[in-house]
Amino acid sequence: MHxxxxxxxxxxxNLAYEEAEDPVPGPGQVRIAVAAAGxxxxxxxxxxxxxxPLPAPPALPTVPGREVAGVVDAVGDGVAEAWLGRRVVxxxxxxxxxxxxxxxxxxxxxxxxxxxxxxxxxxxxxxxxRTALGVTGFAEPGPDDVVVVxxxxxxxxTLLVQYAATAGATVVGLAGGEAKTERVRANGAxxxxxxxxxxxxxxxxxxxxxxxxxxxxxGVGGAVARDAVALLGPGGRHLVFGWSAEGIGEGRGYAVxxxxxxxxxxxxxxxxxxxxxxxxxxLAEAARGRLRPAVTRFPLARAAAAHxxxxxxxxxxxxxxxx
Numbered sequence: 001m002h003x004x005x006x007x008x009x010x011x012x013x014n015l016a017y018e019e020a021e022d023p024v025p026g027p028g029q030v031r032i033a034v035a036a037a038g039x040x041x042x043x044x045x046x047x048x049x050x051x052x053p054l055p056a057p058p059a060l061p062t063v064p065g066r067e068v069a070g071v072v073d074a075v076g077d078g079v080a081e082a083w084l085g086r087r088v089v090x091x092x093x094x095x096x097x098x099x100x101x102x103x104x105x106x107x108x109x110x111x112x113x114x115x116x117x118x119x120x121x122x123x124x125x126x127x128x129x130r131t132a133l134g135v136t137g138f139a140e141p142g143p144d145d146v147v148v149v150x151x152x153x154x155x156x157x158t159l160l161v162q163y164a165a166t167a168g169a170t171v172v173g174l175a176g177g178e179a180k181t182e183r184v185r186a187n188g189a190x191x192x193x194x195x196x197x198x199x200x201x202x203x204x205x206x207x208x209x210x211x212x213x214x215x216x217x218x219g220v221g222g223a224v225a226r227d228a229v230a231l232l233g234p235g236g237r238h239l240v241f242g243w244s245a246e247g248i249g250e251g252r253g254y255a256v257x258x259x260x261x262x263x264x265x266x267x268x269x270x271x272x273x274x275x276x277x278x279x280x281x282x283l284a285e286a287a288r289g290r291l292r293p294a295v296t297r298f299p300l301a302r303a304a305a306a307h308x309x310x311x312x313x314x315x316x317x318x319x320x321x322x323x
Contacts, residue, residue, distance in 0.1 A: 002323065003100035004303040007061045009049030012307035015099075017300065020063070023097070023104045025076035030083055030107050032090065035119040037098040037300070038067030038127055039319035041242070044307050053264065058096060064303075065098020065321070067091055067127045068105070069119040079107045087113040089122040091130075091279065099303055101323045111279060114287035121286055124155060124293035124318035129282030130275060131241065132159035132291075138263050139215050139237050143168035146213045148204075148228050150220040152189060153180035155318035156241070158294045160217045161187045166290060172204055172213070172231075174224065176313055183294065183316060201227045212236065229256055239263050295320050 003020040025031045042052050043064045051057045058064075069089040075081060090109040097103050113122045135156070141147050141164040149164070151157045152173030164171045165188030173189035175181050176196045185192040191207045193200050212233025218225050219242035229238050238260040285291040294317025298306040302321075309315050 001101040002300065003063050004065075004300065004321075005061050005063055006047055006058075009047065009057065009060070012044070012047070012304040012311070014047065015064075015304045015307065017303065020100065022102055023100075025074055025079070025104050027077040028079060028106055028108075029076040029104050030072050030079055030088075030110065031074040032068055032070040032088060032103050032105065033073045034068050034098070034101055034103050034323055035070040036068070036123040037065045037100070037103075037321040037323075038123045039298075039303070039306050039310060039321060040066070040127065041310060044311050047307065054094065063097045063100055065096060065100070065103075066093065067123050068098045068103045069113065069123040069126070070103075072110075073102075075107070083107065083110070087119070089113050089119075089126045089283070091126045091275075099300065099321060101300070111283055114283055117283065117287045120295045120297065120318075120320045120322070121293050122283060123320055124295055125282040125286045125291070126279055128155040128318050129159060129286065129291065129293065130278035132156045132163065133278050133282055133285075135160065135217055135239055135241050135263055136163055138239050138261065139217075141167045141169040141215060145169040145215055146172065146208060146211050148172045148174065148213045148216045148231055149189075150174045150195065150216070150218055150224050150228055152184040152187075152192070153294070153316050154219070155293065156219055157217075158183075158187055158317050159291050161189050162291055164215075164217075165189065169215075170208070170211070172208070174200070174228070180316060187292075187294075195224050195227075201231065204231060215239065217241070229259065232259065237261065293318055297322055299323075 072083045088110045147164040147169045153175040171189045172191045173184035174195040181192040213231040216238045296315040300321045300323040
């Protein structure tokens with residue numbers, strides 16, 4: 001098979017596409033012929049040598065990637081042969097190995113892909129989808145809410161906009177540039193505003209006609225988050241699930257005591273019955289068409305280009321590698 005390996009921490013160019021031995025599933029495991037592998041901003045941070053929320057950076061060499069979808073082509077001892085040939089998706093947890101033509105994981109992590117859902121959409125929902133639903137569990141939007149979503153054209157942001165709009169909330173989606181704001185508007189946002197333009201917060205206030213925001217779903221941090229938090233009225237909530245504008249593990253100068261709440265970690269795990277329940281719900285919502293993940297595709301051989309594009313905000317939705 002072919003895989004993408006990292007031998008030294010550093011820039012995206014350190015990702016090497018090369019031949020590798022086919023993995024063999026052990027007891028309780030299956031092997032997946034990968035049709036789509038998810039790329040996460042955390043992958044880029046780990047590649048650069050940051051540990052992010054993990055106990056330590058990965059041991060090298062490593063094959064990055066923790067989200068895969070494809071067809072089961074081999075099973076280990078103790079796994080029902082009925083899995084063979086099934087279209088499945090799995091989040092590999094703290095393990096890696098997703099950036100490859102073949103990946104091994106525990107059978108207990110598998111979900112059969114429902115109905116007509118594509119491999120790329122399934123791999124977007126298994127991680128990004130479950131996070132979006134977990135975040136909304138901390139503050140369910142409704143018709144009385146004004147919801148602000150920074151990075152609204154990203155993988156999670158796309159789903160948060162759709163979810164809040166379906167719930168009847170007034171949705172403000174922030175994105176960088178006209179092309180991305182058009183996509184945000186098409187996803188159901190009432191206001192789609194370019195946060196790279198001077199005075200964007202004043203544009204939001206004018207568009208809301210004096211209404212204050214009630215919820216900010218924030219995976220960005222930095223200056224955008226500070227300005228978004230300032231849009232909140234009394235009793236408003238700032239839910240933080242990332243800080244891409246300031247880098248993994250950097251300061252939280254945009255957090256406000258009594259307003260801001262970090263929703264990553266064990267708290268997110270407990271929402272909606274745990275991660276597996278969130279994964280099942282996310283896949284079901286996508287299969288019904290109620291959530292529609294956006295995807296930017298790259299060939300597996302161009303994993304380095306995918307990392308560069310993600311870090312430079314040159315992608316829309318979930319970034320997916322396809323062998």
